[in-house]
Every structure is written in C-alpha cells, then in structure tokens.
Amino acid sequence: xxxxxxxxxxxxxxxxxxxxxxxxxxxxxxxxxxxxxxxxxxxxxxxxxxxxxxxxxxxxxxxxxxxxxxxxxxxxxxxxxxxxxxxxxxxxxxxxxxxxxxxxxxxxxxxxxxxxxxxxxxxxxxxxxxxxxxxxxxxxxxxxxxxxxxxxxxxxxxxxxxxxxxxxxxxxxxxxxxxxxxxxxxxxxxxxxxxxxxxxxxxxxxxxxxxxxxxxxxxxxxxxxxxxxxxxxxxxxxxxxxxxxxxxxxxxxxxxxxxxxxxxxxxxxxxxxxxxxxxxxxxxxxxxxxxxxxxxxxxxxxxxxxxxxxxxxxxxxxxxxxxxxxxxxxxxxxxxxxxxxxxxxxxxxxxxxxxxxxxxxxxxxxxxxxxxxxxxxxxxxxxxxxxxxxxxxxxxxxxxxxxxxxxxxxxxxxxxxxxxxxxxxxxxxxxxxxxxxxxxxxxxxxxxxxxxxxxxxxxxxxxxxxxxxxxxxxxxxxxxxxx
Numbered sequence: 001x002x003x004x005x006x007x008x009x010x011x012x013x014x015x016x017x018x019x020x021x022x023x024x025x026x027x028x029x030x031x032x033x034x035x036x037x038x039x040x041x042x043x044x045x046x047x048x049x050x051x052x053x054x055x056x057x058x059x060x061x062x063x064x065x066x067x068x069x070x071x072x073x074x075x076x077x078x079x080x081x082x083x084x085x086x087x088x089x090x091x092x093x094x095x096x097x098x099x100x101x102x103x104x105x106x107x108x109x110x111x112x113x114x115x116x117x118x119x120x121x122x123x124x125x126x127x128x129x130x131x132x133x134x135x136x137x138x139x140x141x142x143x144x145x146x147x148x149x150x151x152x153x154x155x156x157x158x159x160x161x162x163x164x165x166x167x168x169x170x171x172x173x174x175x176x177x178x179x180x181x182x183x184x185x186x187x188x189x190x191x192x193x194x195x196x197x198x199x200x201x202x203x204x205x206x207x208x209x210x211x212x213x214x215x216x217x218x219x220x221x222x223x224x225x226x227x228x229x230x231x232x233x234x235x236x237x238x239x240x241x242x243x244x245x246x247x248x249x250x251x252x253x254x255x256x257x258x259x260x261x262x263x264x265x266x267x268x269x270x271x272x273x274x275x276x277x278x279x280x281x282x283x284x285x286x287x288x289x290x291x292x293x294x295x296x297x298x299x300x301x302x303x304x305x306x307x308x309x310x311x312x313x314x315x316x317x318x319x320x321x322x323x324x325x326x327x328x329x330x331x332x333x334x335x336x337x338x339x340x341x342x343x344x345x346x347x348x349x350x351x352x353x354x355x356x357x358x359x360x361x362x363x364x365x366x367x368x369x370x371x372x373x374x375x376x377x378x379x380x381x382x383x384x385x386x387x388x389x390x391x392x393x394x395x396x397x398x399x400x401x402x403x404x405x406x407x408x409x410x411x412x413x414x415x416x417x418x419x420x421x422x423x424x425x426x427x428x429x430x431x432x433x434x435x436x437x438x439x440x441x442x443x444x445x446x447x448x449x450x451x452x453x454x455x456x457x458x459x460x461x462x463x464x465x466x467x468x469x470x471x472x473x474x475x476x477x478x479x480x481x482x483x
Contacts, residue, residue, distance in 0.1 A: 034150040043084075043133050043141040049242050050260050053129040055147060057091075061122040063109035063150040066129060070143040080135035080291070084143060087132070087215065088117070091125030095256040098215040100240070101134060102189040110154035115187040116216050118254075119158035122149075135291060161224030162253035163211075163233035170207045170230045171360040178380055179208035179365070180352045182238065182247050182284060182306065182338030188213035191343045198226045198233070204349035205380030207360060208232035212247040214240045217256040234362050238284065239270070244295040245288070246302070247338075249369075250279040250362040264297045271301045280366050282306055282336060286322065287315040299326070299333055304369060308337030308351050308376055308476065314468035320476070327455065327479065328428045334369060334398065334478055337376035351376050351473075354384075356397070372398030375458075375477040381417035383441075386458050388412075388480045390450075400481040403450045409482060411448065413458055416441030418474045421462045427453035455479035 039053055057064070068086055075081045087098030088106070097117025099106055106114035113119040129145060170177075184190030185197050190213075192200070201209045211233060213219045220235045227233055235251045243262040251257070255277060258270055271281050283302040286295035288309070299305065307319045323335055337351035356373035357364040368374065375384060375397055388395050389410045390403035403409050413423055419439040424431050425446055432453075433446045437460065448456065460475040 033152070034148055036146055036148040039145045039147065041143055043136055043143070045136045045138055045140060047133050047136060049132060049262070051131045051133075052089075053131065053145060055127045055129065057122060057124055057127050057149065059124045060151050061124075061149045062152045062154050063107060064122050064127070065105065065107040065148040065150070067105040067146040067148075068131075068143060069104060070141050073137055073139045075137050075139075079138065082137050082141045083134040084141065085132040085134055087130045089128045089130065091123050091127065093128075095217070096120070096127075097218060098130075098188075100132075100189060100214055109150075111156050111158055113158075113218070115185075116213070116218055118216075118218050118221070121154060121157075158221075160221040160254065162220055163223035163227045163235070165361060167208070167227075167232035167360055168229055170232065174356070174358045176354050176356050177207040177360055177365065177368075178349070178352055178354050178377070179206055179210070179232075180204075180339050180341075180349050181210040181234075181236070181249055181282065181336060182212050182309070182340045183209060183348065184213060184238075184340075184342050185211075185219060187219035188216060188238075189342060192341070194219065194222060194226045196344075197341075197348065198228065198231060200348040202228065202231055204347070204352070206231065206349055206352060208234060208365065209348075210234045210236040210247065210249050212236040212238040212249075214238050215259045217251070217254055220251070220253040220255070232360050232362075232365075234365070236279075240292070241267075242292045244286070244297050245284040245293055247282040247284055247306075248274045248279050249282060250366050251277055262296075264301070267297050268301050278363055278366060280304060280369060283333075284338075285309040285315065285319070285340065287318040289315060299331075302333055304336045305333045306338055307335040308473060310338075310340045310346060311350065312378075312466055312469060312473045316473065317469050320473075324426075327457075332372070332479070332481075334372035334374060335376065335476065336369065336374060337476070349379060351378050352380075372478040374398065375475060377475050378473070379417075382460070382475050383414075383416045384458070384460070384475055384477070385412070385414040386477055386480070388456065388482070390482075395480050397480060398478050400483055403482050405451055406449060408447050409449060409453070411444075411446045411456055411480075413444040414441070415444075415460060415475070418460050418462075421460050421474050424459045424461065425456055426459065427456045429453075432456075450482040453482060455481045 085100040090096045099116040223233045236249045239259045280303040282304045284306045355368040357368035395401035421437045425433040457479040458477045462472045464472045
C-alpha cells in the first residue's frame with residue numbers, strides 16, 4: 001500500500017511523512033486482519049482550500065477507518081485559530097463522505113458507515129482523503145492522519161431506504177403547505193437524530209421538510225426508516241463552499257452536489273446539475289457572520305434567497321434590507337425562511353415557509369417556490385391572508401395583477417395567531433400603512449394604484465427587541481406585483 005502527496009502540494013504541505021513500522025507490510029497485507037499507518041504534515045497560513053492525501057487500496061479490504069487530529073495553539077483575541085475539515089473520495093472520484101469538523105474519525109464498510117459517509121464496498125484503487133483548512137492560525141497547523149484498513153470478506157450489503165415521494169395524509173390538493181427547508185441531524189453537524197427531527201417537525205405543524213446536511217448526501221439513504229404519512233421528506237444538501245452556503249432542494253435520493261470551488265463560473269455548472277434534477281438553489285443566510293457563510297457569488301445563479309434564518313438577528317435584518325433593495329431596483333428573487341436547526345435548542349420551523357402548491361410532492365412544491373407563491377412564518381400558529389383586487393380580479397402572493405392606470409387596487413390583509421404585533425404594508429417607496437394586531441387578530445384594507453405602487457408586500461413584527469435588533473419578525477411575504 002502506498003501513500004503519496006502529489007507534487008502540486010509542494011510549499012503548501014510542509015514535512016509530509018508516511019509513518020509505517022518496518023515489518024515490510026507491502027505485499028503481506030492480505031494475510032493481516034488490519035493495518036494502521038500515520039500521515040503527518042503542516043499547513044501554512046493562506047493554504048488553498050482543499051488538499052488530498054492519496055491512498056492506494058488493494059483487493060481484500062473490507063473496512064477503512066480514518067482518525068485525524070491537529071494542533072490548536074493559543075492565539076490572541078480576535079485572531080482565528082486552527083480548524084480542519086475532512087472527507088473522502090473513493091476510486092474514480094466517487095464521493096464516499098464528509099463530516100467537516102463535526103467528528104474526528106470515520107469508518108466505512110459494505111454494511112454501514114459513520115453518519116455523513118456512504119456505506120458500500122471498499123473498492124480497490126486510489127482513495128483520496130480530503131483535508132480542508134477552515135481557518136489557520138498565524139503559527140500554521142500541524143496535522144496527523146491515521147489510516148486503518150481491515151481485511152476479510154464483506155458483510156451484508158447496505159440496503160438504502162429513501163423517503164417515499166408522497167405523504168398522502170397531508171396532501172390537500174391545491175393548498176398552502178408549511179415546510180422547513182434548512183436543517184441538520186447527526187448526519188452532518190446537528191444534534192438531532194433523524195427520528196427526533198421528524199417528531200419535532202410534526203409537532204411544529206409542518207407538512208414537509210428538506211434534508212440539507214452539509215456537503216453530504218448520506219442522510220438521503222435512511223429517511224424511509226423514519227417517514228410518516230403526514231410529513232413529506234425531500235432530499236437536499238447544504239452545499240457548503242468557502243464563498244457561501246446554498247441548500248440544493250429536491251434532489252434524487254443519493255445525489256451528491258460538489259462544493260469544491262469559489263469561482264461563480266464553477267457554481268453555475270453545478271447549478272445546472274441541480275436544475276436538471278428538478279431542484280432549486282437557495283442562497284442561504286447571505287449576511288451570516290461566520291467564515292464562508294456570507295454569500296459572495298452574486299444572485300445570478302440563485303432561484304431563491306433565504307432572507308430569514310433561524311431566530312431573528314441583525315444579519316436577517318440586513319438580508320431583508322438587501323432583498324428589498326433588489327426588489328426596488330426591479331430584481332426579484334423569491335424569499336424563503338428556514339430554521340437552519342443544529343442543536344436541540346434550535347426550534348424546528350422557526351421560521352418556516354407557507355407555499356401555495358397544487359399538491360404535496362417535490363415537483364409541485366418546487367413550482368410554487370419558483371413562482372414566489374410563498375410567505376414566511378415564525379410558527380404554525382401564525383395565519384395570514386394577503387390579496388390585491390382590481391376590476392373584479394384578485395391576485396395573491398407572488399402573482400401579478402393587471403390594473404388599469406388610475407384604477408383603485410384594494411389590498412386586504414387578514415392576520416391571526418400573532419397577538420400584540422404590528423402589520424406593515426410596504427411598496428417600492430417603503431412602508432405605506434401600519435396597524436396593531438390584537439389577540440383576536442386583525443383585518444386590514446388599504447388602497448393604492450399601479451401608478452403609485454409597482455408591488456406591495458407585508459411584514460408582521462413584534463415590538464420585542466433581540467440582542468441585535470429593535471424588534472422581531474413574525475411573518476413576511478413575497479410581493480404581489482401590478483402591471
């Protein structure tokens with residue numbers, strides 16, 4: 001077995017060393033139960049994003065295990081320390097798993113794999129362990145990677161169990177459906193098991209969820225064990241690049257989307273791949289304050305933008321302002337909101353989407369989202385109806401209403417389940433009307449014309465400050481447009 005580091009890594013990896021004992025195991029591995037060796041090296045500050053450690057695997061290996069560690073020197077306040085992500089590709093660049101920095105080891109065999117990794121045979125050929133420095137301290141980063149191979153016959157083959165494509169008990173035909181499209185389990189860096197996530201989503205009153213683990217498709221293959229007839233589970237992936245995160249929605253089970261790029265031209269190629277599958281691309285938390293979370297690609301390739309991510313914070317406020325500015329400039333990207341839940345303390349469905357679709361299937365939901373037939377709520381208790389009427393014709397969220405110049409357009413908003421909040425009606429000039437929502441709910445009527453308003457949208461806010469904002473969003477709609 002040979003371990004090598006390509007010459008392209010020269011100057012990036014310092015002092016790479018393959019440590020094996022001197023028993024001459026090359027050529028004798030078939031007679032051993034297992035074998036472990038260690039690869040060591042260092043990263044300089046400013047190292048590129050992805051580094052590969054090739055491992056030539058012979059016939060007869062039934063399991064591979066990788067354990068890694070790296071130093072974490074003290075750094076001054078405000079200076080980034082060391083953080084190193086890890087994953088692996090099999091022969092032929094076949095994706096076999098990713099755990100980022102969520103765990104320090106993984107195992108793969110024919111029967112099972114560490115969450116985040118894909119079970120299956122350990123094929124002969126070149127495997128590549130991918131190391132991805134997230135941040136590097138000024139002192140650099142020293143790492144060690146232990147690779148263990150175990151020989152013997154394969155166990156029983158893994159049996160995939162993807163989620164069914166329907167949830168008949170929740171399908172109401174053409175209706176408004178509630179769903180959370182950004183969440184994590186133990187299959188990436190989340191704390192919930194899939195079973196716990198399903199239970200919490202049902203308790204939150206959701207009709208559907210999208211499985212969006214960081215950079216891995218492995219969770220797709222087990223949702224069938226936890227599916228219920230009243231909750232649709234769609235496959236996805238939070239594609240976690242170093243220049244922004246984007247959930248890919250409605251992927252075929254097991255479909256993996258690549259994340260190794262910063263160039264928008266490379267992103268465009270991968271977006272085409274998602275669209276060919278009938279999926280959509282969501283620009284997630286565009287002003288997220290973590291390294292790599294801020295959206296740097298521009299919005300040309302995004303189908304949707306996540307304007308509200310989890311508990312309401314200053315970066316959500318910034319995203320809504322930026323999204324509204326695009327609207328005023330004539331550029332509309334439909335808005336969505338999701339919980340991005342990781343820990344048990346993150347509430348599933350805070351927030352979630354309420355999308356108008358012809359039925360509860362992946363293609364029907366994607367069609368509703370793509371058209372912008374969606375509003376966002378902090379919980380399933382919040383109810384909202386929002387319409388615009390002119391000349392006997394009525395339009396709702398995401399639709400376009402034809403109105404004669406000078407003809408009155410009547411805006412109607414009905415809100416309930418949001419006591420002690422305030423409704424705001426906004427157009428391209430800014431807020432135009434505001435009113436209080438008491439415990440019993442409110443019905444609002446306001447009139448405009450197409451010569452005055454290009455579109456209108458609605459926000460409901462609670463005058464409850466957060467640590468970073470002066471109030472809290474309760475509901476937000478996409479616009480109704482006038483022409």
